[in-house]
Amino acid sequence: MTTVQRPTLEAVARRAGVSRATVSRVVNGSTTVAEPIREAVRLAVAELGYVPNLAARSLVTQRTDSIALVLPEEATRVFSDDQVFPSIIRGVAQELEAADKQLVLMLAGSPAGHARVERYTTGRHVDGVVFASLHGADPLPAKLARLGIPVVCSGRLVGDVGVPYVDVDHVGGVTRAVRHLLDSGRRRIATIAGPQDMFAGVERLTGYREAVAAAGLPERVAFGDFTRESGAAAMRQLLDAHPDLDAVFAASDLMAHAAMRTLREAGRRVPDDVAMIGFDDIETAAYTDPPLTTVRQPILELGREAARQLLRMAAGEDVAPALVLPTELVVRASA
């Protein structure tokens, strides 16, 4: 490849008949440069097509003005019709946009990808990192924090690792959901739980367990991983094990959606025979048949808060170790 030799500050300086320092000042918008000189430099920059080398700059400034959002997931998963990731991304993007920082999105589904992300982030390619959807006890956030790199997790980590996080009130939302089912007379309430290597999965199950226990009812649990397919499978398991169930709380809307379909295929009417409540309030929840009653979590806001916290940290400010946003029960027709 015949990489065009790119002009440097030095070249621009020669062209404009000034020193490197002056060019640097003009390029970076310093006001202490006389107008004629400034103009001459601008001209030289334009003529030569000069573009600053960011590596050189960040080597000395110790900043890159870009922030990474790391999703330790396969691309397939991130961009499914689950709108959770997209919303987080949008939220983060909005805040960074306002701060004029570049968002760098990194997927890390595979071990190799994870290693690459580690190299990239620890190598100071970014000024800070937002993690979302962490599984298990991923050591990377803590590692980065130890290296002095600002880190915020969107969604609390399993096991407290001392990294600031933002999350939503899972238990509160689930509690309201189960109470709603109880209020409408349901007594044989099952749950389709989420993956237990994620905090959201654990918490939503905890919420369910506590709520049914408080009502003196037995628990009926099947597990999924937040996806549609897993929801359908879990629903079939529940029907097999507890054919008499009259309500289901699913830990994600996708699972709830698939479960409703499975119920219909099994000849059960929703909500007449079995009530269904989901979690997330994704866009399609309003368009399912019947429209899905669900626990809304402010995902966009979660992303925005995560980004805000990170920007504060990067600016050297202290931030709260935890920020928990409220959830809300949205009652539609399915329960």
Next chain:
Amino acid sequence: MTTVQRPTLEAVARRAGVSRATVSRVVNGSTTVAEPIREAVRLAVAELGYVPNLAARSLVTQRTDSIALVLPEEATRVFSDDQVFPSIIRGVAQELEAADKQLVLMLAGSPAGHARVERYTTGRHVDGVVFASLHGADPLPAKLARLGIPVVCSGRLVGDVGVPYVDVDHVGGVTRAVRHLLDSGRRRIATIAGPQDMFAGVERLTGYREAVAAAGLPERVAFGDFTRESGAAAMRQLLDAHPDLDAVFAASDLMAHAAMRTLREAGRRVPDDVAMIGFDDIETAAYTDPPLTTVRQPILELGREAARQLLRMAAGEDVAPALVLPTELVVRASA
């Protein structure tokens, strides 16, 4: 923020009692270092928690081992339930994964975002750039190419700018779709066209126009922007202007989906009264009611090819100026 002072090569060298050069060799896996020394260096690296500074490295190597995928779209749009972008992302991600390059995803919906992306890419933060979903005559690809930065566009640009691209055979696919409608006896065939500032939008309309003209039929056109809402609106327009239509080719599955719903609301049966064909073959196309007949485009493959081309360019090889992948008519129940 108490940014921990990070150890440098120098520090490791002192600790291990060798020179910087030797540490560099060990870190980069050179084989010309004696085993005991290698071991001592490894120990020092571990003890100090040394991580190479990527900015310093790329300043001298002129490489970053990362590739940008730029989507000049709002995050909202990119992550809608349209699976087109996600598939491109996945395709690119797969190839880069195999090449052990870091994927850096950048959204650039706003003008400010666009400017940021320009700074970032021209500033040599990445070794190459894949563009997808370009609107109008975006000058950035050509600009990067002039700077000697490898660029590939996924989806051809409006107006030939001399940047290598990969795309699918829009016209061929649409032609087969219209022919299918003709073969099944439809004669009053309308189209919901895509945005005319995108090559895909233009080409699919061209394909429709040529096909109906070749059959001696008049054209009936309404415009959308590939989204559901725009599809519904366009369908209403078409029904108003041409209440006798008996078939519609929509330039995207999302528009086709919404149009079918609109038709049903207007009392038309699909396909009995009006046949519908979409474009894309997104996942939900198989689950619409009725299942959607559509033109499948190999989007994942498109992303992979784009990435492959880029990697070749970055490696200094020559690549074909254009690569066009075939499309295919998938016949389901809607037409």
Next chain:
DNA sequence: TTGTAGGCGTTATCAA
């Protein structure tokens, strides 16, 4: 207001 000069942390070219 402008220029000089040193240094940011690596890699790479030489000698040794």
Next chain:
DNA sequence: TTGATAACGCCTACAA
């Protein structure tokens, strides 16, 4: 095989 030493391109005291 190892070690000086010179870039890489930029910013920024400090001096003029």
